[in-house]
Amino acid sequence: MENRTMIQEGHLLAVFNSPHRVMKAEDVLKGLDLQVLLIPAPRDLSTDCGLALRFSDEDNDNIMLALVREKLLPAFVCRRVKGGRYEIVWNNDDNIH
Amino acid sequence: MDTIDCRNMACPAPVISVKKALENLGEIRVLLDDGAPRENVARFAGNRGFTVLEEQSDNGWALTITAGTGANIKSTPASNSGDVVFLITSDRLGDGPDELGRLLMKNFIHSLLDAGDLPSRMIFINSGVKLTTEGSDLLEALGKLAGTGVEIKSCGLCLDYFGIKDKLLSGSTTNMLTTVETLLSNERVIRL
Numbered sequence: 001m002e003n004r005t006m007i008q009e010g011h012l013l014a015v016f017n018s019p020h021r022v023m024k025a026e027d028v029l030k031g032l033d034l035q036v037l038l039i040p041a042p043r044d045l046s047t048d049c050g051l052a053l054r055f056s057d058e059d060n061d062n063i064m065l066a067l068v069r070e071k072l073l074p075a076f077v078c079r080r081v082k083g084g085r086y087e088i089v090w091n092n093d094d095n096i097h
Numbered sequence: 098m099d100t101i102d103c104r105n106m107a108c109p110a111p112v113i114s115v116k117k118a119l120e121n122l123g124e125i126r127v128l129l130d131d132g133a134p135r136e137n138v139a140r141f142a143g144n145r146g147f148t149v150l151e152e153q154s155d156n157g158w159a160l161t162i163t164a165g166t167g168a169n170i171k172s173t174p175a176s177n178s179g180d181v182v183f184l185i186t187s188d189r190l191g192d193g194p195d196e197l198g199r200l201l202m203k204n205f206i207h208s209l210l211d212a213g214d215l216p217s218r219m220i221f222i223n224s225g226v227k228l229t230t231e232g233s234d235l236l237e238a239l240g241k242l243a244g245t246g247v248e249i250k251s252c253g254l255c256l257d258y259f260g261i262k263d264k265l266l267s268g269s270t271t272n273m274l275t276t277v278e279t280l281l282s283n284e285r286v287i288r289l
Contacts, residue, residue, distance in 0.1 A: 004210045004211070004241050004242075004244075004245060005210065005211070006207055006210060006237065006238060006241070019197075019200065023196060023200060037234060037237070038200070038203055038204075038234065039203075039204075039207045040204050040207050040208050040211075050204075051200075051204065
């Protein structure tokens with residue numbers, strides 16, 4: 001099953017709480033040629049809409065800057081780590097924008 | 098050995114002509130255009146146990162098709178009767194706004210990867226073929242599904258209609274005769 005998952009160790013996930021916001025964020029980031037993939041959020045990270053944008057470390061800064069600029073910040077960003085777990089690396093509740 | 102000329106025929110006419118010829122003659126040499134006609138005929142004959150020898154000629158390809166052990170022109174492509182086949186008829190899932198439909202289709206196919214049981218085959222027709230071609234967000238997921246043994250098939254006629262035949266990046270092409278046979282030979286077909 002592991003080789004079937006779309007999320008590998010090291011991948012970052014921006015998890016959103018609204019389908020409209022995640023779709024708009026996907027459009028904006030792809031328009032900037034940033035590599036993101038809209039996927040279902042894993043069950044253990046489930047939110048209301050259950051959608052996330054997957055991306056890599058190398059695009060992290062540009063993606064977060066674009067999301068701040070467009071006022072499209074996600075609910076939180078997490079990273080997949082060993083053992084199939086996720087670590088929160090950024091949380092909207094902890095930030096004032 | 099008789100030769101039949103199937104060049105300049107539109108899909109699925111070459112496969113149907115070859116099927117009829119093999120029913121009557123047992124073995125044939127068939128002239129075909131390169132691309133989907135050649136691939137479809139070779140796959141059709143191969144799936145039924147025939148030996149296919151392909152030779153390139155000036156104006157396309159010549160396939161020599163002879164009966165191997167267990168060849169049976171009436172048999173359907175290999176698949177278990179209990180298998181599930183997904184017939185994906187659009188690049189969107191459900192009725193409603195296009196944007197939402199495209200999102201739901203992406204979500205559905207990505208979620209499929211986490212499901213325990215997988216379909217044996219996914220057939221993409223009409224605008225569904227946009228999901229298997231260049232620019233699709235589902236190529237990675239479809240590649241993973243193919244890696245587990247799911248057959249990914251796209252309608253050659255549909256690819257041709259949309260002008261994206263050379264953009265197919267996941268699975269291979271199929272024709273309507275094979276699609277019909279697949280749908281009739283499987284107990285469960287799920288249409289999306």
